[in-house]
Amino acid sequence: MELSTIAEIKTTANKIRENVGQVIVGKSQVVDLALVALLCEGHILFEDVPGIGKTTMAKALARSLGCSFRRIQFTPDLLPSDVTGLSVYNQKTQEFEYRPGPLMAQIVLADEINRATPRTQSALLEAMQERQITVDGATKLLPRPFLVLATQNPIELEGTFPLPEAQIDRFCMKLALGYPSEEEEGAILLRFERDEPLDALQAVVGADAIVGMQRAVRAVRVEASVRAYIVSIVRATRTHASVELGASPRGSLYLYRAAQALAALRGRDFVLPDDIKYLAPFVLTHRLIISAQTRLRGRDVNQIIQQVIDSVPVPVEQ
């Protein structure tokens, strides 16, 4: 892979980062991880308490990318056809006509995804994995790039439904924004004092450029030992005593691709074990189901992932 391509990716990523930074105060790590997900063709799930800026972050990212954008507000009465589109009977022509749903966009913001029933949430399954939808037996391809940015409230909040395992596994990463620091919160008040900075945000990169970067990232080199390291980490999640359901092979694949994207963003054409260690909590945490006993003992999935990372030997140069 040419280093000039890597440099281009880095430059473009910086532009997007700066653009999003006009709206979002701080949270540079989250923006970087979102870019990683974008470059490795993964989808992102933002989970945090209301009012943290999940939706604003998703919208700022979408606007910066210059792609077609649709937002779906998930509510308990949302139907799968509200997401995918539906065939409407035209009494004049006496034929069914397909009316596309909001999923027919390049960037889809699925806001508060866990407010809809699990079966409606599952309407996204085919779209997220295969980048196509099937309505009334007819398969329709989705535009490229296709990115789902979903936000959800923590599951303990009333009126929420947990995402089905198959659905949650399709997200490349689960990110949390967390509360801003004191200085950041002050800066937020100042920034939003008079205007809505989101309204003025312009796209800094086009859809074709993103598709090109996604292709280029796939060429980032991963040594056999690093590849084995990914596999070892993922397999260790399946055998950990506190885990009921470990990470899937899809999890391994996303970790692999995310590491390639992160290496490119950091200006490298090869992946380091440190990239894997850094990304593993973001890529794997949401795929694990820990046992009830583990929960009762006050341990959470982040601690389990950390234990797994600590337990797997890191490959070293011979």
Add this chain to the structure above:
Amino acid sequence: MFNESWIRFAILMIVFGALLHENAMIVLAALLITIIPVAWAWNRVALWRVSYARVLSENRVFVGETIDLSVRVTNRKILPLAWVKIDDQFPLTLTPENKKLAPSHLPLTAYLSQRAALGWFERARWNYRLPCKRRGLYALGPARLRSGDLFGLFERERIIPHIDHLIVYPQVKPMEDWGLPPKDPLGEVKARVPLFDDATRPRGVRDYRPDDAPKHIHWRATARHGELQVKIYDPTLSYQWVLFVNVATFAQAWQGANSELLERVISLAASIANFGAEHGYAVGLVTNGTWPESDQRLKILPSRDPNHLRSVLEALAAVTSFVTTPIENLLRTEAPNLSWGAALVIVTGIVTEEMLAEMLRLRRVGRRLALISLDETWTPDEAELEGIVVRQAK
């Protein structure tokens, strides 16, 4: 204990020694004058950069489990510690296997005491096995560190305020161990709380009305009938149990508490909560007992949060035998605040007429109720309690 008056005493000794030409007295006094400032300065810095920590292998365990406790004191300076004594405040019911606790003036409390001498940059560590025999919310600490100079003239004390918490959950047993049906302990009491129409559970179609949302139109049925048809749906349901735990073990509060029966009631409630959570019920808890050192009743509303069982078991670990109100009063005041479809499960060690009367009243107004009793002296009258699921646990 040495203090400044000893210096005055030493000066007097020199004066008298000089007047009386007693060289030994002068030497002794001079020695005192030399040692005391050294000892005083030593004592001033004895506990500087000295830390104390406890490490528990688990912070949340079940009754009957044993955990590892490691305590360590570290001297992070060049000056050695001639001696250091640590008195760590411990609950009396948490006695290490291989160590006796020292008595304390505080009720239900004792001290885990250690004594050591530490060189420069040295650490001493003691390891214990801690059997958790009783449920509870335990606080370990604060610890009191005492040290002094090499000569034993002065002493210093420092309190380490850090407290470690240990939660010992009540024992959780399978339903069959309580003599309850293992698959369906509450029988027909399953209550369903309709949340809203579930768009993914269509029940049928009907004619379109002007206030119907267009998205509910069933286009295939419309094409078939030649008229607009809309789908109708079944509601999404939620299953809720609210455990009413009666901590009273005698009919009258002044009769005191039967601690053995109370522990069984708490353990039974924990077992039912665990069963409910494992089988997808949203479990809540209301009890007439209180938080430790408080007069506040415990109340946890049902929730589907995966960590909710932990909250329920924590509350059951903490609940005391202090009865704030009879269970029938609690049922009367709390039932109206709960979802109509929620099943009210009364877990009790005693059954009283007043309790049964209130349950029957709630049954008459349409509440779903279950009574799980550990009262061996009571025989249920099935005809009288018709419509209420009654189980006698063992």
